[in-house]
Amino acid sequence: MVIARREQGISYVFTILLDDQFAGVMSLNAVDLTEKTAELDYWIAVPFWNRGIGTIAAQKAIAFAFHELDLQILRSACLASNKGSLKVLEKNGFEKLNDFVFEDGKFKDKTGCRLELHR
Template sequence: MQPPFKLRPWAITDLASLVEHANNWNVAKNMTDKFPFPYSEAAGRGFIAFATQGDPVHIFAIEVDGQAVGGIGIHPQDDIHRRNAELGYWLAEPFWGQGIVSAAIGQAVDFAFQTYDIDRVFARPFGTNIGSQCVLEKNGFVLEGRFEKVLVKNGKLLDELVYAIRRAAR
């Protein structure tokens, strides 16, 4: 059964929980290098400052039992990509496999289509991140492309996948 959770704006009071839950190699190995490992208090302060500057807020904490245990964000694109938004997310390992990220993705996609003048939300999981691919597919995202060995993570070349969902599919 999925534990109750909510999406809400990040706050500086989330710092200790953020550092505790983000400081996990099994999380960091599936993230860009902008998500550091080890995850320090300074990194957490910087992230919270970044996450709270949007208007409207578009980067949310995933809260379970009063603690921020992950994050999810919608990042509207600009210029020729202005009808698109990128989805990014992570969740603390103790909460994996409980349906939280899947439900959070659904809420974030609804928020994106209600808030922004976009037609498409996309995500770019690593080819090695099977769990992320599964939750995207569960939410109606379709694999649009696979770019072979274009990412460098920890000295290894990895595939980048592009999944997307269109407004018309919601």
């Protein structure tokens, strides 16, 4: 599925490695080359938290989105209580747009935060 979505140009998934160890995933999803937008999503494994890995991986994904795909706007969301995720996004220039409540999924009824980055 990941390969098919990449071939379609709608999703780009990157593995995050540290010293050859799997540390997480960084992805550009809902890529729209006409609108020049995408969603930046990621997950960092707990043993790798608070080491700057997410910040660096996001930096690289953002560079790919803006320079290789010529996108203009990236969006992201995280739990409002997840200070680490907020920090990763804010360190990379994302600005908070608003809070919202997740309507379904594993975070149902939790408060989330939407952010956006313009090229």
